[in-house]
Amino acid sequence: MKYVSHLDTVRLFGRTMRRAGITMSMSQGFNPRPIMTFANPIGIGISSTSELALIGVDEEISPRDLAITLNEYLPDGFKVLAAKKEFAKSPFTALTFAQYKITVTGDIANPAVILDMPEIIMPKKTKSGVKDTDIKPFIRSIFIEGQTIYATVRCGETNLKPELLVEAIEKYTASHIEEYTTERTALLDENLKDLIEF
Amino acid sequence: MNILNKVQKAARYTGGELNSIVKDKDTKIRFAFCFPDVYEVGMSHLGMKILYHGLNKREDTWVERVFAPWVDMQDEMKKAGVPLYGLESKDPIKDFDFVGFTLQYEMSYTNILSMLDLAGIPLLSADRGEGDSFVCAGGPCAYNPEPLADFCDFFLIGEGEEIWNEVLDVYSKWKDDGLSRFEFLKQIAGIEGIYVPSFYDVSYNDDGTVKEYTPKYGFVPKTVKKRIIEDMDSVDYPEEMIVPFTEIVHDRIMLELFRGCIRGCRFCQAGFIYRPVRERSADRLCDLACKLIDSTGYEEISLTSLSTSDYTDLENLTNRLLDITSEKKINMALPSLRVDNFSAGLMQKIQSVRKSSLTFAPEAGSQRMRDVINKNVTEEDLMRSVSIAFEGGWTSVKLYFMIGLPTETIDDVIGIAKLSESVADKYYEIKKGGKGIGRGRITTSVSSFVPKPFTPFQWERQNTIPELREKQMHIKDNIKTRMINYNYHESYVSVLEGVFSRGDRRLGKVLLNAHKLGCQFDGWDEFFDYDVWMQAFEQAGIDSAFYARARSFDEVLPWDVIDCGVTKKFFIDECKKAYNEKTTPNCREKCAGCGLMGKCGVKQNG
Numbered sequence: 001m002k003y004v005s006h007l008d009t010v011r012l013f014g015r016t017m018r019r020a021g022i023t024m025s026m027s028q029g030f031n032p033r034p035i036m037t038f039a040n041p042i043g044i045g046i047s048s049t050s051e052l053a054l055i056g057v058d059e060e061i062s063p064r065d066l067a068i069t070l071n072e073y074l075p076d077g078f079k080v081l082a083a084k085k086e087f088a089k090s091p092f093t094a095l096t097f098a099q100y101k102i103t104v105t106g107d108i109a110n111p112a113v114i115l116d117m118p119e120i121i122m123p124k125k126t127k128s129g130v131k132d133t134d135i136k137p138f139i140r141s142i143f144i145e146g147q148t149i150y151a152t153v154r155c156g157e158t159n160l161k162p163e164l165l166v167e168a169i170e171k172y173t174a175s176h177i178e179e180y181t182t183e184r185t186a187l188l189d190e191n192l193k194d195l196i197e198f
Numbered sequence: 199m200n201i202l203n204k205v206q207k208a209a210r211y212t213g214g215e216l217n218s219i220v221k222d223k224d225t226k227i228r229f230a231f232c233f234p235d236v237y238e239v240g241m242s243h244l245g246m247k248i249l250y251h252g253l254n255k256r257e258d259t260w261v262e263r264v265f266a267p268w269v270d271m272q273d274e275m276k277k278a279g280v281p282l283y284g285l286e287s288k289d290p291i292k293d294f295d296f297v298g299f300t301l302q303y304e305m306s307y308t309n310i311l312s313m314l315d316l317a318g319i320p321l322l323s324a325d326r327g328e329g330d331s332f333v334c335a336g337g338p339c340a341y342n343p344e345p346l347a348d349f350c351d352f353f354l355i356g357e358g359e360e361i362w363n364e365v366l367d368v369y370s371k372w373k374d375d376g377l378s379r380f381e382f383l384k385q386i387a388g389i390e391g392i393y394v395p396s397f398y399d400v401s402y403n404d405d406g407t408v409k410e411y412t413p414k415y416g417f418v419p420k421t422v423k424k425r426i427i428e429d430m431d432s433v434d435y436p437e438e439m440i441v442p443f444t445e446i447v448h449d450r451i452m453l454e455l456f457r458g459c460i461r462g463c464r465f466c467q468a469g470f471i472y473r474p475v476r477e478r479s480a481d482r483l484c485d486l487a488c489k490l491i492d493s494t495g496y497e498e499i500s501l502t503s504l505s506t507s508d509y510t511d512l513e514n515l516t517n518r519l520l521d522i523t524s525e526k527k528i529n530m531a532l533p534s535l536r537v538d539n540f541s542a543g544l545m546q547k548i549q550s551v552r553k554s555s556l557t558f559a560p561e562a563g564s565q566r567m568r569d570v571i572n573k574n575v576t577e578e579d580l581m582r583s584v585s586i587a588f589e590g591g592w593t594s595v596k597l598y599f600m601i602g603l604p605t606e607t608i609d610d611v612i613g614i615a616k617l618s619e620s621v622a623d624k625y626y627e628i629k630k631g632g633k634g635i636g637r638g639r640i641t642t643s644v645s646s647f648v649p650k651p652f653t654p655f656q657w658e659r660q661n662t663i664p665e666l667r668e669k670q671m672h673i674k675d676n677i678k679t680r681m682i683n684y685n686y687h688e689s690y691v692s693v694l695e696g697v698f699s700r701g702d703r704r705l706g707k708v709l710l711n712a713h714k715l716g717c718q719f720d721g722w723d724e725f726f727d728y729d730v731w732m733q734a735f736e737q738a739g740i741d742s743a744f745y746a747r748a749r750s751f752d753e754v755l756p757w758d759v760i761d762c763g764v765t766k767k768f769f770i771d772e773c774k775k776a777y778n779e780k781t782t783p784n785c786r787e788k789c790a791g792c793g794l795m796g797k798c799g800v801k802q803n804g
Binding site for chain 1: 441
């Protein structure tokens with residue numbers, strides 16, 4: 001499922017809700033679309049066990065029933081872990097960090113040493129184009145176990161993509177990474193508390 | 199290693215979509231249903247959906263889907279040594295029992311070769327041995343199978359639902375018996391609709407035309423009759439359709455109202471090869487619609503056929519479907535409407551949920567030309583339809599035309615520009631003083647006529663590229679209004695399409711050369727290279743112009759080995775009527791005697 005884009009995921013949920021017989025709130029306009037917002041849409045090629053989305057539902061249904069029903073109809077590879085009622089217009093402001101698990105092949109040095117650098121300058125995409133940016137403040141913690149890197153980085157308004165982190169590790173350590181797969185494992189608030197409540 | 203991280207739109211290659219079918223890898227018959235174009239195009243094809251779900255009902259058979267990987271994926275697959283695989287199992291298709299291609303357009307032929315190549319299957323039928331897959335093909339282009347005769351072990355002519363079950367039954371027993379490849383082909387050669395090209399010798403006259411087809415063995419039929427489904431209500435139709443993760447070209451439920459067409463436009467191959475007209479009942483269609491809506495969750499349903507407004511029970515059907523779709527907030531699309539029976543009521547139904555775009559196909563600019571092609575619509579019909587559309591709030595319509603038609607004069611060509619101008623005038627007349635008048639848009643799309651087998655125009659000379667270019671420019675010079683958006687294409691592709699649509703089996707060499715020279719995705723502008731194609735012809739010592747020439751009625755045609763049900767006499771009569779600018783009434787007004795009477799369910803009015 002990691003190759004399904006954000007837009008395709010929104011469409012998929014729309015169709016799933018329709019099959020499940022749950023009425024979704026639709027956007028107004030010429031091309032009504034289901035109302036669905038992701039806290040931080042994940043890039044193509046990255047798998048995730050922790051996503052947060054706001055879905056507009058146009059009927060009375062308990063969060064528990066909604067989760068159960070959706071899971072009955074979602075294609076393999078998608079699962080609702082938990083649901084709750086949310087009335088805030090933008091409920092994702094608490095999102096501050098994301099946790100990634102990056103499994104690499106090739107030679108990998110201890111990536112934590114990059115935090116000893118005074119700064120980590122990387123070409124980072126910003127609203128006004130690609131800019132050399134110090135990404136050190138965006139990295140909260142990083143450690144390695146065997147060939148697996150665990151990293152907690154900024155997510156949300158300020159955001160660090162895991163691809164850029166891997167590039168930084170390659171640039172600043174004596175690593176030669178051949179290939180890697182990335183999984184998002186948690187979305188956290190500023191106190192590192194998991195935003196998804198089970 | 200995962201090559202999917204390195205390619206664009208990787209969701210094309212993963213499988214696992216809703217309603218896709220996964221079976222045990224030990225299933226007796228493994229079948230790769232191949233569409234020789236990319237996922238987004240192939241997944242939009244109704245025939246594949248019908249056969250995929252229909253044949254997968256068999257316990258002994260697992261049908262999987264295979265599409266042409268885009269060039270980036272082909273490169274990665276070659277680098278990583280990954281052969282072409284079935285989307286469901288990811289197993290290499292060279293280990294499958296059948297590798298079947300659907301032939302929807304001639305310009306996909308090179309993709310067949312690149313897919314076989316990528317699969318590691320010998321390209322030439324003659325090079326395949328015991329244990330290799332059987333490569334076969336069906337679909338509309340299979341009505342002239344000859345250009346692909348060197349590559350396919352057999353062809354299926356006509357509608358696939360029943361014939362495939364017969365072929366699979368024979369195969370299952372043949373596999374148990376452990377007989378030879380030849381023996382299997384021999385056994386299926388007796389099934390109506392199966393054409394085994396290697397069982398025929400073809401001889402040629404000194405002028406290069408075909409002399410005759412001779413069956414090599416006593417068990418081979420002289421001509422191969424197409425297969426048709428007689429009862430559309432009892433034949434399988436999928437109650438589930440695969441819902442792709444990624445957006446495809448026709449991303450909606452397709453509900454097939456009927457096959458065949460009552461009209462008999464003389465350029466239209468579909469109008470003849472899919473005869474006779476056979477409709478599904480409104481009851482069956484409503485039932486299917488409900489089931490498909492529930493199983494897919496799609497937000498749009500499209501009523502498909504060759505000419506939707508000719509469905510006899512359309513009023514009742516659309517009313518009942520609207521009850522279903524409006525309650526579930528589903529859009530209903532009605533493509534393929536004709537200008538002579540387009541009504542305000544019908545228009546309201548299309549727009550009741552969402553406004554779809556409106557397309558009309560007058561096909562020709564002058565009444566004379568429309569009579570020649572037997573389109574049987576008038577300028578008044580068109581004006582009435584666009585008036586209804588503009589009055590109903592539409593601001594843009596699309597108009598489809600063709601140039602290069604038989605007997606065409608420059609006046610006929612300029613008529614396309616004039617007719618488009620008249621539509622624009624009608625728009626201003628109706629919207630005068632109205633708000634947003636500037637939003638009006640008329641799209642005039644002009645394509646180049648390609649003579650097709652099994653049409654009254656199968657003997658016609660095809661226009662050359664300079665002739666077509668001149669006509670295109672004439673239209674351009676005669677369009678004055680800025681509101682008209684004039685679309686046309688360089689005609690290189692049409693000319694090549696004409697060669698392969700009416701080609702013989704000597705063209706196999708050209709295809710092979712073109713493949714070796716790197717031709718593929720010829721239907722895509724960014725890949726099509728006319729010069730390379732000309733090189734492929736030259737290397738084979740074949741002049742492409744030979745295939746564009748006019749033929750005489752008594753010439754043996756390469757597709758005479760196929761019997762499409764409509765008689766040659768009928769085609770000749772129709773062709774002569776075209777020259778005399780005489781029209782033929784539609785099948786409901788009066789039976790024209792095409793040769794299918796007895797199998798045909800059309801009732802004449804009055």
